[in-house]
Amino acid sequence: MLSELLQSTVGDFLYYIGFQVEYTLVRLARLLTAATRWLLRTLGGLLVLALRPAALALPELRRTLRSPRRLAGLLLPLVAAAGTAALVRTVLDLPYVLRVEANGQVVGYVASETVFDNARADVLARVRSARELLAAAGRQLDWDIEPSYTLTIHDGTMTESEIANGILRISGNKITEATAVYIDDELRYVTTEGDHLRSYLNQIKRPWEDPTSQTTRVSFAHGLRLVDGVYLTDSVTGYGDILAALQADDGALQTVQVTRTVVETQEIGYDTLTQEDPDMDFGKSETIQAGVPGSQTVTHRLLYENGVLIDDRVVAVEVQQAPTPEIIRRGTRLKSGMIGKLGTGTFIWPVPDYRSISRWADPNPNIPGHHRGVDITAPAGTPIYASDSGTVVEVVPMHYSWGNYVKIDHGNGYATLYAHMSRYVVSVGDTVSQGQVIGYVGSTGDSTGNHCHFEMAYNDVLFSARDVFPDMPIKNTG
Template identity: 70%
Template sequence: MFLSSLLQSTLGDFLYAVGFFVEYTVVRFLRTLSVVGRWLRRAVGGLLVVALRPPVHALLDLKEALHSPGRFLLSYLLPVVTAAGLIVLVRTGVSLPFVLRVVVNGQTVGYVASEEDFDNARADVMARVNSARALLAADNETLSWDVEPGYTLAIGGETMTESEIANEILRISGSEITEATAVYVDGNLQFVTTEGDHLRHYLNAVKAPWDDPTSTTTRVSFAHDLRLVDGVYLTDSVVPYSDVLTALQANDSAILQVKVAQSVTDVQEIPYDTETQEDSELDFGKSETVQEGVPGSEAVTRELTYINGELIDDQVVNVQVLQSPTPEIIRRGTRLKSGMIGKLGTGTFIWPVPHYKSISRWANLDPTAPGYHRAVDIAAPAGTPICAADSGTVVEVVSMHYSWGNYVKIDHGNGYTTLYAHMSAFAVSLGDTVTQGQVIGYVGNTGNSYGNHCHFEMAYNNVLFSAYDVFPNMPTRNPDF
């Protein structure tokens, strides 16, 4: 009875504790939700006030401005009109045709487009002046020249070329001038003559034998840049026409050498490439053409340059592919029959005469035993390809050795060497680098041999070993070699 009462009391206390905990937890959760809700209301309200304040103030200002037009114009329209006026002013200023007004002693000569044009015109004037000074100096005379052109910035005005402005500077200088023709050689003023038309006729006659009026690909000129410029020049700079011809025809000057530039276009063949794809499903030594190669074509334009008929330069200036070549694709077999590949130490070798397993005898390397023999003899028809057993360098190619006949020796670079004898022909040369499986020669019956076969020696660090150690599964037959 006592235990029953104690149990009921304990159970009642436990249930009361559980109920109190649940109620307390729920009350705390509801209070937390209430606090979070109040915080969110304040935050959202603040954001709305910040976001709506500018448009509300703008609406109020607009309402007030409509009741007061003067304030509206000053506050809104005036800044807009000012900005528009500034934009128009800038665009108008940028589009104004600014030029340089060339002046001499305060007098306007003309207008040029840029400072570079002015500098070139001024240099041209000084070249004409210096030409006159050089001629006067030969007669112990001097030329007084104190004209110094300048320029100012101006708006508008029709611009002149460099040569035209140079002519006007000379005209306004007050010096004694004349209409003449200047001869420029490689950009430098060399002579001034009043017989410009005669000189042009003479120069055209010099070029005439080399000119072909029917050709559109031939350009005829002088080897030097020879240019005639009509204009106004100082009278003291004029040279007699005969003196100009004498100077131009001088052999040491070579000014009148004729240059002919000719463009020639030829259609040339573009050879096709050969792509080799190794196929493990095809027997070693066999190959099949998967795609025939087709040559392409290209138009090659060359620039031929002649001086007095002698070719001095030939350059390719353009290449245009007319048709791209189609590569030849060859499938080469790599599958070896059982026993035709082996490994010894660090060397991996393939059977040197693929598809031919007939062996007359293996190597017998005991010099005291009867039938001493250095290599394995592999029987095969004459002309059968012999392949390199491994990659390496051809170190010996010997013709008609008294015993081995024609033979090849390969150093594989890892201590191993192989030798292939009694060949009918070679496919490699001394010093060639060969890859495993590459054809190096063909089966024959040269030297001390009594039938077509390949004598195949193997050595490591110059010590012979039997190929049987590498290819132990090869069958043996005994024809009479």
């Protein structure tokens, strides 16, 4: 009986579990089906909205394609826009030039108004040269031609010189093939012996020319140059007269100018950066980054006249390798008793690594014969530092008593003196900062051993350094 009851209970329980699982799965399936239907309806609605304008336009497009008049109305604006663009491009690509005319005749074509203006100026210069020569002979030149230009389309153009020659050819005056001599960009002479004159000038330049160099340019200092062309016959000057003019004033017009470009590599020095370290003892330092020089190329343009350098100009600088700065860490930590204040002055012990005192100043150091300062014993070569910032007012070599010594005026009534140095590294007038090395311990002058004699004064009255550094030992000769 108990067994049957247990089996019935277990069966009911399993049936309940199965029913709940099946019911849950059915609910999930129904929910997924509903969500899928909602998504499809939404996407369908969006698709209809997107395609609605096109669908509505299809009938209109179909009617337009069936009607030639409507089709033409649609295509004509597009064709007109394309045609306009092609026309603009074609017009812009046409070779527009200036047609030059003189005396009613076409001389030729030039690319721009600038070319025309330069050619016209060249013609007037040639005419002016002829007029000057004729005026000297009491004659006049009849010249009334005035070139002009109009815009046109043409494939070929001429240079300034070619247009100038053409204008002269149709001027009705006597012309000849000749060579113009320009000096400082001004037409000065015209000769029919251009080949001879060119050979003469080339001989003058030849000693300065270097055919193997691509950076050397040889010319005449006064812009002396020859231009072949057509010139008025009345403007021709005799060859001998031109040579005489060029050779006048010791040949100043024949001065040869040589321009040479030189590129050199230079070293760039590195900077030294000092980082103060309060955790390192004063007076000690170490290099934490070695300095490395950099390099740069410097382009010089050298200008010579008849072999004499008259100008050296830097025209370009290009850094090849930037320098690496040297970084030095310097200690600023002072040991106990090595810094003190008195009035407005703040001082540091001048030999920070050493506290040995062989002798303090006498009780009244201002009395003649009394000891004036404190003697700090230290090995020869030990750095001596400025006790405070100020200006060096005395630097005396080999004083009979103090030997090599330095005196600093601190600008607030205080002054300090450092004696018996083996050597000093400052000069009178130098501005020094507190803690700057000013010299090294020695035994010069009236001294029996290596030490730094240190004096302190206020308004020229001496006082004992012990008033500033009371923590120093009274006396320690060890």
